[in-house]
Amino acid sequence: MTLALIAGAGALPAALAANLLARPFVAAMEGFAPEGLAVDLAFRIERLYPFFNALHDAGVTQVAFAGAVRRPRLDPALFDPATAQIVPRLMHTLAQGDDATLREVIALFEEEGFAVTGAAEIAPALVPGEGLLAGSLTPRDQADAARASAIAEALGRVDVGQGCVVAQGICLATETIAGTDAMLAQVAALPEGLRPPAQAGKGLLYKAPKPLQDRRIDLPTLGPASVAAAAKAGLGGIAWEAGGVICLDQPAMKAAADEAGLFLWARKP
Structure with missing residues (x-):
């Protein structure tokens, strides 16, 4: 099972990667690169489904999230057709607060067939x-x-x-x-x-x-x-x-x- 670390800013992604037996595939949202960890793939929310396809192409089957991100400013001109269809869904959850937004993020990855795991599962020493x-x-x-x-x-x-x-x-x-x-x-x-x-x-x-x-x-x-x-x-x-x-x-x-x-x-x- 190939793990992708969906990394944000700060030291946590590198610390999490250091506690794994094998180096994960590292993806990061543009503008939120992690400290001390090379990024394999940068992505934008406006092109979420091409990003999912890139993860599949890399053989990724499992993802974990680590690091800090802020809500990005979305550029309507950058949406691909598939991602554009879920904009109302994203806007609805963003209006409900952080917890609802994060649950929706997990749901989107799971709908694409990725197993979502947490830091406590893959790096319990942390x-x-x-x-x-x-x-x-x-x-x-x-x-x-x-x-x-x-x-x-x-x-x-x-x-x-x-x-x-x-x-x-x-x-x-x-x-x-x-x-x-x-x-x-x-x-x-x-x-x-x-x-x-x-x-x-x-x-x-x-x-x-x-x-x-x-x-x-x-x-x-x-x-x-x-x-x-x-x-x-x-x-x-x-x-x-x-x-x-x-x-x-x-x-x-x-x-x-x-x-x-x-x-x-x-x-x-």
């Missing part, structure tokens, strides 16, 4: 199970994680984001379309009067998949940069749903957390 990876936990940290988990679940059910920051039970920020880095920068810029005293608990970043999302695509991702940003935001650690979050370069994450005095916790759902 998705840690339950356990404390660095540092130590206090009862306050555990309570903040429980509170953050409830908030993240509520946000996910309305397709808003996949994370939040909680300190001493107070939600300092929630993730929106701007992403985790923007959320942590917002926390770092909060006036002291809006934050509870750090002596009683610095708080944490929490990440989890949305409750209704298809976990074969768009799992939350953490990496060494996340640790650095959490430290800069004055937090005490990072917690996430065990088995539901991709962790890039875990040794570097652990080293950065130890140096900054942060905990890393894959929390049982």
